[in-house]
Amino acid sequence: MSHDSLLFNIHDLVLVLAASQYVMLAILLLVTRRKGDISVCLLAAMLLITAVQELDTLFIWSNTLRQAVLNWHPNLLFLGSFSYWLQGPLLYGFVASVLYKQRPIRKRYLLHLLPALIAGVLLISHYYVLPRADKIAAMADLAFMWTPLMTHFMTVWHLSVLAYGGASLWLLWHYRRQLLERYANVEVSERRWLLWVVLGFMFIALWKLTVHLLGERVGEGLSNILGIASHYMAFIFVNALVFISIRYTHLFGGLGAEPTGGEPEPYKPEQVTRVSEYMHTDKPYLSADISLELLAKRLSLPERTLSRILNQHFGKNFFEFINSYRVEQTKHLLKEPDKQHWTMLQILAESGFTSKSTFNAIFKKQVGKTPSQYRKEQGL
Incomplete structure (x- = not known):
């Protein structure tokens, strides 16, 4: 999925613009958020790590930029790799915090950070501990990206986003069932826009996974085109997020906690x-x-x-x-x-x-x- 030899071709610019918009939208949300609004914080964090991923993709797959980074400091490659494993948990956490305003944050949620830690350890042991010359040799022609480690790394990452996205969809389905049990005008409290946010992240992850799995099977030319198309999808998606954030962030209220107190007594x-x-x-x-x-x-x-x-x-x-x-x-x-x-x-x-x-x-x-x-x- 290598890019053209120019420092910044039109496809690279789209990627840079998308990353910039993710960052600016995250800053805008944080500056304008209500005090204590965890939903906005989670969305901003997700936007920031998505921006990191876009730039990481640019540095790795743009031949000219990759060579420049390798000559300057090869350790700068893959610095954003840890963020890949945070996208899914943050997406699920954002959906849950929007739907359930009183949902507590528990320590066991830290287990969702475990894949990021494991990925970091694997990259340290297989790339960062290598001598400088070996790092340059491993990434000069992208040979390291086709090793079993990185192949599985990318596959599992995309699958994790799809898995968390699926869990988010289940949460939305369960939420709507609760609305029907508690409200008569559910359209007031529905979060249909949230469904499109989840589906957007899932679609991009599915597209990238498909491109990754097809790889060399479809030829370098078609593979590059499919990979570059994901940049344009990201650009379109972030602009859609800008619209959603402007129109719907005031709805980040969520459903209150479900009635508690154990099994109710039989009614009379x-x-x-x-x-x-x-x-x-x-x-x-x-x-x-x-x-x-x-x-x-x-x-x-x-x-x-x-x-x-x-x-x-x-x-x-x-x-x-x-x-x-x-x-x-x-x-x-x-x-x-x-x-x-x-x-x-x-x-x-x-x-x-x-x-x-x-x-x-x-x-x-x-x-x-x-x-x-x-x-x-x-x-x-």
Whole structure:
């Protein structure tokens, strides 16, 4: 994946620009972050080590720069290699800290640093302890990069990013399930932008892994093109991150800790009756900000008990339970003759919904037709 012989060709400049933007975005996030915001710190750290990786790639694969570094100080090569193994853990830690604002940092998390330490020891024993002349000989024609050590090093690194990315996706899936158990308007608390951040890092890692595994099998020319394409992907991705950080970092709030206290006591028929009567008389579902926590307080019930009543007695999670009442309220409004001049936005707002897409999807799922179709069938 060697670059052209010019000191900085256009492909190298793209790599330098991407690294510069990663650094500038990290600094911007740190300067503007709220006090104690661990999410921003983790994202900034991830951006900084990604910048180090981009520069490390430039120094190794650019023939002219590599020769210059070898002549000046060969130990400067691979100085960023330790950071490769931090990208996955930092990505997972960032996702977890955004989703769960009260998630504690435990000492056992330090075990995620072990691969970086092992990689450092291996590089010291196989490269840094060599005499200067041997280092130059090993890297002058990139022979060291094709040794079993470095081949496995690069393969496992990319796989680790994909593994942590997969764990982050699972965390996002689990988080959404919790939202459905605790909120009625999940679009307010969803972190869909976070999904694209994870997928972006995973896609670039997968691309680089594919290029690495194909290697000489596809010929030097095609291999170089595929490798250079990853630089442009990094450049596009960091610009997307700039947009995301500007638009969404104010959402780094996260979900509070899950209700604790062990296994809840079995609920009583009186508690079920209390829930049903309150829903019909006070109509809390008309409030857009209703949540499991808020409803439990109003009913003087533990959150876990209320959650169990909804799941076991009514057979619904909180999201389904609240929105079933909202659908009934919508049907009632659509049948009212004096509401025929109301727009669908007015109808959904008066029913407790906050999103038109969620409103249409839930109504069609429960009724089998869209709100507009339902209104037409009323013949009013």
